[in-house]
Amino acid sequence: MRKIQYISLWIFSFTLFTACKKDLLDIENPNEPTTETFWKTEDDAQKGINAAYSRFYKEGTWMRWLSFRYDLSSDEGWSTSPWNELGDWTRFNYVNYNFFEGNNVHWQDFYVGIFRANQVLKYVPDIPFADEENKKLILAQAQFLRALWYFQIAILWEKGALVLEPTEAGYVPEESSEEAIWAQVEKDLQESATVLPEKWGDDDLGRATAGAAKALLAKAYMQQHKYAEAMAELKWLIDKEGTLYGLMDEYLDNFTHYKENNKESIFEIQFDDKNKGGTGEDASMATGFQRTQFYAPSPVGWQDGKARPWFINEYKKEKNLDGANDIRLYYNLYYSGSAADFPEKSPLVYGMTWQKGNWGDQTYVRKYSTGYYREVEDYFAPNNYRLIRYADILLMYAECIAETGGSLTDAASYVNKVRQRPSVNLPSLQNSIYKDVLNSKAKFLKHLQMERTLELCFEGWRWIDLKRWGMLDTQEGINELKSRDADFNNFIIGKHNRLPIPQIEVDNSGGKFTQNPKY
Structure with a gap:
């Protein structure tokens, strides 16, 4: 259900x-x-x-x-x-x-x-x-x-x-x-x-669980810089790895409608394409995911929202253990060089080759798009929105370890789980081009900012993260953001x-x- x-x-x-x-004139x-x-x-x-x-x-x-x-x-x-x-x-x-x-x-x-x-x-x-x-x-x-x-x-x-x-x-x-x-x-x-169950039955998928409450509570604590309190809530979820939560081997499985409510999902909004009405209050109200219509390139969608191209170079700074580009770049973005960067993957964008005249060098959001199974978007995309994923939990836990003065090696082990997901297959931080970030808390936390966005981009957490890190409060932070985003x-x-x-x-x-x- x-x-x-x-x-x-x-x-x-x-x-x-x-x-x-x-009164006597009232009729119920x-x-x-x-x-x-x-x-x-x-x-x-x-x-x-x-x-x-x-x-x-x-x-x-x-x-x-x-x-x-x-x-x-x-x-x-x-x-x-x-x-x-x-x-x-x-x-x-x-x-x-x-x-x-x-x-x-x-x-x-x-x-x-x-x-x-x-x-x-x-x-x-x-x-x-x-x-x-x-x-x-x-x-x-x-x-x-x-x-x-x-x-x-x-x-x-x-x-x-x-x-x-x-x-x-x-x-x-x-x-x-x-x-x-x-x-x-x-x-x-x-x-x-304290009341919600760890898991609901199949008829109640999408309801809030104890894990969802603890994950959101950890996020609330972190926004207030209460890292020790957040760490305690996150540890509850991490202790459930292997029994209740974990990372999916395939990164893409978190964004299609094929393997929803999986072990990586902490809280998931249930969308489908069965109802095709408006967004009023009647029984035919739409239940589809509508963002895809606004992010898809024309003529598939409205292309009101696009990705900043700095992502492309950031992903390509390091190769995976097979010498290939980070597969998350392919699954997260549509861009003109994608076919060359991923020759083993489909070069098509909603069934079309890259439209140089229309799309030029623009960068579009592939994550959550439905181009993996159809050639047009509408207001009724069926894929659920994974509001909080276990990968997010691991990266937040690493941040809390560092913020509370814990071992950076320990913190890196949780980042490595995300980097070394089988389909991503990046080297551990210790063996990567970023190994020097383990030399100081400040360097580690700064690098973690990029690890988070490469994993979680277009999942609704970047603005919230920027606020927590204080990047919106200083000219130094704004200057860094200007270098990536002219807005x-x-x-x-x-x-x-x-x-x-x-x-x-x-x-x-x-x-x-x-x-x-x-x-």
Whole structure:
């Protein structure tokens, strides 16, 4: 049951924002559940948590636009969209703070997701269950999802409304600090990790697990430089290597729809191409991965998002143990020299040879594209999005070891696992052209920044990593990013580290919300 029956749930979430007193003229519509008629049975509770998961099928999340904030705003990518305002929001040219696709859509979709999780946490405790353990599982999932959305708010705006119960229309929340939001993220994940199972059955693939909660908690700790705390959570996952988690031999298996929910997946958003509707709230709402349509080269897709070409040279700096180029370059990028660099692999791009007249020397994102099985993109790509992978866990653990003063040799052993995946087959760091990075903590951590992006590029973590490493806080860091991405010539330190609060939220807050600094 691949979609966790998300679609049966659009049901009621918006109708529950208000609850009015009834009088004799009120007529109850059985097709529009309210708080008085819903939240009565175990089935209601299950539909409620499924409704919270269904927020993944909205444009402001990883389904479509969030990659513009995380991939294209970082030095990994850029936008050449003919829609100038869309492109400008990856170039730090923010004029209209209410630009929907660049700002408000994220705020809206995250807070609707929070509202749905809050509904579950508010009403499910009063529902009688035959087995109270099932109730606890539903509540723990809601806590995980609420934490996941608040994590994005802390990253993108660095403040927001900390709302922990469903509210009625007209409610105006207070502004909460980044520190308060991180504290709530920690609390929700700490509590949910103790309840969630290590693994769900086949009918519930895609639900949050204890490992997913611990991995996200580790990321929250790391963003606050709490490396010792993060290390403890990551160790739990690493101790499960070989029994629950591990690396797939084939790197590509993490990005197609053929081997989904595999051992490398820590948390995976379930997409498919069965529903081909819009992204509304009806039963035919789309459940496909839409980013592929925006990243694919024309005429296959819209080519709104492209990769920066510096990746090509970075991958080619070292050969694997067979003397060949790093296969991750082939699987992550489409570029004009790919056929020559990988003569044993298909030179075709969605069934076409390189279109020199149309594509020139541009670099496109192959990762998560569906060119491995079809010749055109659409809004209904079937491949799941692996939000957190075990490779990420290993690289984060290596970072935590170094940051806490541990052995660099020990830290390198976890990096080596990623480098020496059978299909990648790179030498160990100790035997590589980068062996000198083991001579100092500073050199090791700097090199680890590149190891992370070569493994995890276009998976939504680069912008978050840049913030954690402080590269957005100093002119030295910005100069390095400028050398790879000209968009950073527009970057203003202390301003573009965060998005502007949607202006409509500031205007409607009655003074309870202030705009972010320098906006």
